[in-house]
Amino acid sequence: MTSSTIILAFALMLIVEGLFPFVAPDRWRQSFRKITEMPSGQIRFFGLAAVLLGLILMLLAD
Template sequence: MLETLLLALGVMLILEGLMPMVSPLRWRRLFEQLLQLEDGQIRFFGLFMVVSGLLLFWLVS
C-alpha cells in the first residue's frame, strides 16, 4: 500500500515538473494568471480536482 502511494506521488511530481522544465516562461505566465483569480474560483478548481481524483481512485480500485 505504501509502495503504491509513493509511486503515485512520484508520478504526480514528474507530471507537475514537466511544464516548468520544458517551458518556464509559459509556466510563469500561467502562474501569474492564477494569482489574479478570486478565492472562490480557486476553491472551485480545488474541489473539482479533489472530486476528479476521488472518482478516478474509485474507478480504478
C-alpha cells in the first residue's frame, strides 16, 4: 500500500462523510443528536460493525 493509496482512501472517506451534511443538513443534525443520546455500548457496537465491514470489503477488494 503506497502513500498515494492511503491519501486516496482518506479523500474518499471525507467525500462520503461530507455528502450527508451537505445534502440534508437538518436531517444530519437530527441523526447526530439521536446518536449522542444512545448508550456508549450501542455506539461502540455500531463502530465495531463499521470497522469489521470495512475490513471485509478491503479483503474482498484485494
